[in-house]
Amino acid sequence: xxxxxxxxxxxxxxxxxxxxxxxxxxxxxxxxxxxxxxxxxxxxxxxxxxxxxxxxxxxxxxxxxxxxxxxxxxxxxxxxxxxxxxxxxxxxxxxxxxxxxxxxxxxxxxxxxxxxxxxxxxxxxxxxxxxxxxxxxxxxxxxxxxxxxxxxxxxxxxxxxxxxxxxxxxxxxxxxxxxxxxxxxxxxxxxxxxxxxxxxxxxxxxxxxxxxxxxxxxxxxxxxxxxxxxxxxxxxxxxxxxxxxxxxxxxxxxxxxxxxxxxxxxxxxxxxxxxxxxxxxxxxxxxxxxxxxxxxxx
Amino acid sequence: xxxxxxxxxxxxxxxxxxxxxxxxxxxxxxxxxxxxxxxxxxxxxxxxxxxxxxxxxxxxxxxxxxxxxxxxxxxxxxxxxxxxxxxxxxxxxxxxxxxxxxxxxxxxxxxxxxxxxxxxxxxxxxxxxxxxxxxxxxxxxxxxxxxxxxxxxxxxxxxxxxxxxxxxxxxxxxxxxxxxxxxxxxxxxxxxxxxxxxxxxxxxxxxxxxxxxxxxxxxxxxxxxxxxxxxxxxxxxxxxxxxxxxxxxxxxxxxxxxxxxxxxxxxxxxxxxxxxxxxxxxxxxxxxxxxxxxxxxxxxxxxxxxxxxxxxxxxxxxxxxxxxxxxxxxxxxxxxxxxxxxxxxxxxxxxxxxxxxx
Numbered sequence: 180x181x182x183x184x185x186x187x188x189x190x191x192x193x194x195x196x197x198x199x200x201x202x203x204x205x206x207x208x209x210x211x212x213x214x215x216x217x218x219x220x221x222x223x224x225x226x227x228x229x230x231x232x233x234x235x236x237x238x239x240x241x242x243x244x245x246x247x248x249x250x251x252x253x254x255x256x257x258x259x260x261x262x263x264x265x266x267x268x269x270x271x272x273x274x275x276x277x278x279x280x281x282x283x284x285x286x287x288x289x290x291x292x293x294x295x296x297x298x299x300x301x302x303x304x305x306x307x308x309x310x311x312x313x314x315x316x317x318x319x320x321x322x323x324x325x326x327x328x329x330x331x332x333x334x335x336x337x338x339x340x341x342x343x344x345x346x347x348x349x350x351x352x353x354x355x356x357x358x359x360x361x362x363x364x365x366x367x368x369x370x371x372x373x374x375x376x377x378x379x380x381x382x383x384x385x386x387x388x389x390x391x392x393x394x395x396x397x398x399x400x401x402x403x404x405x406x407x408x409x410x411x412x413x414x415x416x417x418x419x420x421x422x423x424x425x426x427x428x429x430x431x432x433x434x435x436x437x438x439x440x441x442x443x444x445x446x447x448x449x450x451x452x453x454x455x456x457x458x459x460x461x462x463x464x465x466x467x468x469x470x471x472x473x474x475x476x477x
Numbered sequence: 478x479x480x481x482x483x484x485x486x487x488x489x490x491x492x493x494x495x496x497x498x499x500x501x502x503x504x505x506x507x508x509x510x511x512x513x514x515x516x517x518x519x520x521x522x523x524x525x526x527x528x529x530x531x532x533x534x535x536x537x538x539x540x541x542x543x544x545x546x547x548x549x550x551x552x553x554x555x556x557x558x559x560x561x562x563x564x565x566x567x568x569x570x571x572x573x574x575x576x577x578x579x580x581x582x583x584x585x586x587x588x589x590x591x592x593x594x595x596x597x598x599x600x601x602x603x604x605x606x607x608x609x610x611x612x613x614x615x616x617x618x619x620x621x622x623x624x625x626x627x628x629x630x631x632x633x634x635x636x637x638x639x640x641x642x643x644x645x646x647x648x649x650x651x652x653x654x655x656x657x658x659x660x661x662x663x664x665x666x667x668x669x670x671x672x673x674x675x676x677x678x679x680x681x682x683x684x685x686x687x688x689x690x691x692x693x694x695x696x697x698x699x700x701x702x703x704x705x706x707x708x709x710x711x712x713x714x715x716x717x718x719x720x721x722x723x724x725x726x727x728x729x730x731x732x733x734x735x736x737x738x739x740x741x742x743x744x745x746x747x748x749x750x751x752x753x754x755x756x757x758x759x760x761x762x763x764x765x766x767x768x769x770x771x772x773x774x775x776x777x778x779x780x781x782x783x784x785x786x787x788x789x790x791x792x793x794x795x796x797x798x799x800x801x802x803x804x805x806x807x808x809x810x811x812x813x814x815x816x817x818x819x820x821x822x823x824x825x826x827x828x829x830x831x832x833x834x835x
Contacts, residue, residue, distance in 0.1 A: 213622070215563075259809065263816045268561055268622065269763045272756060273809045280801035281509075287796035288513050395630040402623050443638030447631045454627055458613055466620075475480070 184309040186426050191310070192384060193422030194415075195317045196221070196376040200400035201407070201414040202320075202328045203372030207253075209332060209409055210365035211345035211469035212260050215271025217373050218397030219278030220252040224374025226282035229381040229388040230289065232298040238382045241298070242316075242375065245382075249374025252278060253367035261362045264473030275397070286388060300386040314383040316375070321415070324372070329411040341365045345467040348474035358474050373397070402453040406460075409467060417453075424448055480820040490818055498811040505810070506803050515793040523793065524785035524803060534784060536670035542780035543672075543741065544569070544751070546679035547734025548758025549765060549772040551603075554686055555727035557767045559703040560720055564610065564625025565731040566755025567632035568603040572735025574636060575602035577644070577746040580657025580739070591660035592674070595736055603732015604725040606632065611724035615717045621724075629755065637748055644746065654746040663741035675737025680773065682730060687769040699723055731755065760808045779804055 200221055207214045214220075224245040232241030252274060259270040290296055304318065305311045332338040343351040344361045352358050376396070381388050399421060407414030428445030507517035528534045548565045555562035562568075575598040579591075586594065610624035640652040647655065663674035690696035701709040702719045710716050738750055761779060765771025786800025 215622075255809075259813055263813050265812045265816060266763075268563065269759065269812055270809070272563070272759050273763075273805055273812070276753075276756060276760065277802065277805035277809060280798050280805055284509065284513075284796050284798040284802055287798060398626050398630065402627055405620065405623055441638045441642050443634040443641065447634040447638075450627050450631050450634075454609070454624055457619055457624065458617070 182430070186423070186430055187310045188312065189426035189429065190419060190423040191313055191317055191321075193425050194418040195314070195320050196379045196384075196396055197400055197403060197418035197421060198320045198415055199324065199376030199379065200373045200397060201403040201418055202324060202411055203369035203376070204400050204404045205369075205407070205409055205411050205414055206328065206332065206341065206365050206372070207369035208404055208470065209345045209467060210341045210362045211348065211467050211472060211474075212256070212362060212366060213267045213271065213401075213471055214253075214256050214260075214366065214369065214373075215268060215401070216252060216256050216274030216278070216370070217271070217400055218393055218395070219275030220249055220370050220373040221377030221380075221393045221397050222275075222282050223248045223252055223278040224377030225381045225392050226286060226388055227374070228378030229298060230285070232300075232382055233290075233296050236299055238299060238301050241382050242378055245374045245378035246371045249371040250367045252374065253370025254363065256370065257363040257366045260473065261359050261366070264475060267471050283390060286390075290388075296388075297386050298382070301383040314379070316379050316383060325411055325415050328372075332411065337361075337364070342467075344474075345469055348469050348472075352474070352476065362474075373400075376400075399450070399453070402450075402457065406453060406456055408465070421453065424452055480817075481823045483819055483821045486818050491815065494814050494817060495811060498807065498814045501810045501814070502803060502807045505806055506799070509802065510795060510799060513795050513799070515789070515795045520789050520793060520795055520799070523789035523795075524782045524800065526785075527788055528781045528784040533670070534788070536667060536672050537784050538777065538780045539667075539672045539676055540670070540742070540780075541783050542776040543676045543679055544734050544738050544754040545757055545761050545776040545779055546676070546683065546772060547737060548731055548754045549761030549776050550679070550683055550686055550758075550769060551727045551731035551734070552758045553762035553765060553767040553769065553772050554690070554730065555723060556762055557690060557703050558699045558720060558723040559706060560611070560614070560724045560727070561622045562607060562610075562625050562724060562727050563622050563759065564607060564628050564755065565727070565734075565758045566751060566753065567625070567629040568606045568728040568731035569735040569738075569751050569755050570629075570632035570636055571602040571606035571728075572599035572732030573739045573746055573750050574632075574639065574735070575599045575732065576661070576736040576739040577639075577654050577657060580661040581644070581655050584658030584661075586658060586660045588660040588664075591658065592663070592740075595657075595661050595740055596678070596733055599732040599736030600729035601732070603728040603730070603735065605728075606732070607724050607728030611721050611728075614724075615721050633748075636746065636750065640746065640748055646745075652748060656745050657740065661740050662744055663737065671742065673737070673741035675734075675741040678733065678737060682733070683769040683773055686730075690769070695719075731758070757804075760804060764808060764811060 200217060204217055227248040228241035228245035231244035232238045256274055259265045260267050301314050303312050304315055340356050340361045344358045348358045377393060380392055403414045403417040406417040428448060510517045510520045528538050548569055551565045552562060576595050579595050579598045610621045613619040613624055614621040644654040646653050665673050666677050698714045698719050701714055702716050706716050739746060761772055761775045764775045782800050782804055786797045789795045790797040
């Protein structure tokens with residue numbers, strides 16, 4: 180029998196890293212930049228958060244360090260894609276490869292690789308209440324970050340400028356908005372959110388750092404952004420759907436009726452669901468006007 | 478200071494900039510290498526020179542370059558036509574699965590039948606793995622970056638599912654397949670080394686891609702679609718068919734890469750058959766400026782660094798991941814600095830009176 184409360188709890192936990200990462204990527208892509216550095220940025224956030232929390236004993240300091248690492252990763256993407264105008268696929272994949280290799284290098288050096296150092300992780304709020312027993316970051320993600328990001332993108336002057344530089348940088352520049360500076364701001368803010376998503380895994384879910392800890396969640400977040408048509412709330416619903424299917428497969432795996440179904444098939448289901456959803460709803464998707472296009476005054 | 482478009486590019490510029498990128502990479506990575514307690518100069522000697530100094534380690538470089546040749550070529554071909562195939566990793570795994578399926582399914586086939594069969598099976602599997610994203614892109618305009626990317630973890634799950642389920646090794650009970658039939662095993666091409674048929678196959682494919690892209694009408698259409706799809710369409714190029722064909726060929730090449738790794742080196746399927754060869758293929762293709770000759774040179778360079786990183790790990794106690802850090806840094810610095818090819822730096826004078834019309 181599947182426990183609905185357990186399912187809901189696991190869904191909210193699993194959706195949290197995706198939620199932060201996808202929100203960050205929405206902001207970035209709205210500014211016209213596809214940041215494939217997301218997987219590496221989450222990885223660096225997870226490792227930096229773990230590193231600092233392990234040395235200071237405070238998950239909050241770890242989270243702060245992850246934010247700084249994320250901002251640096253975003254600034255690097257800005258240097259490559261905004262200032263230099265490098266192909267965004269290549270810059271993003273390069274950043275992901277660099278940050279994963281650098282994190283693994285530092286992990287090997289500082290924790291002899293096979294680190295099973297446990298850190299004091301974040302505690303649960305309302306530990307005895309079903310479903311509501313969640314980490315503060317989960318509450319912050321759903322109740323603060325998503326509404327704030329949606330408000331910022333659609334109601335604030337900064338959000339208007341972000342969408343404008345992603346839609347038509349020439350006109351925005353002519354209107355006196357600093358294109359490069361706005362794109363840098365969106366990239367740095369977005370990457371900080373991605374790093375928080377990664378740090379949530381080490382600082383709350385797992386309590387330690389293991390190799391391949393992000394395991395493709397960054398790529399899922401990229402899919403969620405398109406799935407949500409570059410809007411924060413639909414991307415959040417996508418994160419819930421993905422995490423829900425993932426939680427369901429874990430529950431199904433221990434029920435008798437599904438014991439014969441390979442676990443891997445169930446884990447693959449969420450990826451396939453996103454691809455099918457894209458195939459069904461992704462026709463004639465309206466990408467941001469300046470998606471993938473660098474801008475330089477001529 | 479600002480960047481101004483350059484009218485024409487001097488021939489010496491690109492090589493000089495790449496050398497400059499190498500120097501910058503050295504400076505940037507010297508700090509972490511020193512932090513690990515090794516001398517940067519000694520480390521780079523290991524990365525770039527030591528592997529080339531003995532016949533044995535040079536043959537290991539050729540071996541290590543083999544999977545990168547396949548994935549680099551696959552990515553270069555696809556990018557050239559404007560199909561952003563980020564899924565070479567998944568197509569490589571699909572090829573490896575198909576090779577194992579054939580190799581343990583009919584293990585008694587003799588070599589002359591078995592080897593063409595296993596290569597065809599891997600090519601087909603790789604092409605099928607990219608077919609869904611390719612059709613979605615061509616028919617419905619769905620961005621192939623995301624769909625090819627998402628099929629990578631799915632391919633890895635297929636591998637793990639097979640190894641934990643039907644293909645679990647009956648003897649050892651480890652999650653690794655049984656050995657493929659002896660007829661399927663690629664022969665070594667240099668006696669006394671582990672360099673196998675896959676290397677020759679990859680070089681052969683690079684030559685074929687070079688000929689097709691550079692010397693045929695098909696290649697001209699592919700480049701036209703990659704450079705200016707709208708203009709190509711107005712000139713009667715079947716854009717969709719060209720894209721689809723290139724995508725399938727790209728997937729097939731990556732798939733043969735998976736075959737080569739199973740039949741040439743591991744002789745069985747394991748969960749670690751690809752430590753990210755598909756993603757490294759993007760690095761290879763980019764540094765190669767999407768040319769087949771470049772793919773060969775860059776694959777050899779990255780393979781040298783990889784073999785060197787293993788030796789540096791043994792001798793200098795420098796974690797082997799430093800090799801990947803060096804590779805990724807070199808990629809980012811190079812693509813960044815090569816932008817300067819198209820621009821010249823103009824230092825703006827503090828007084829601008831001469832530019833202002835009176």
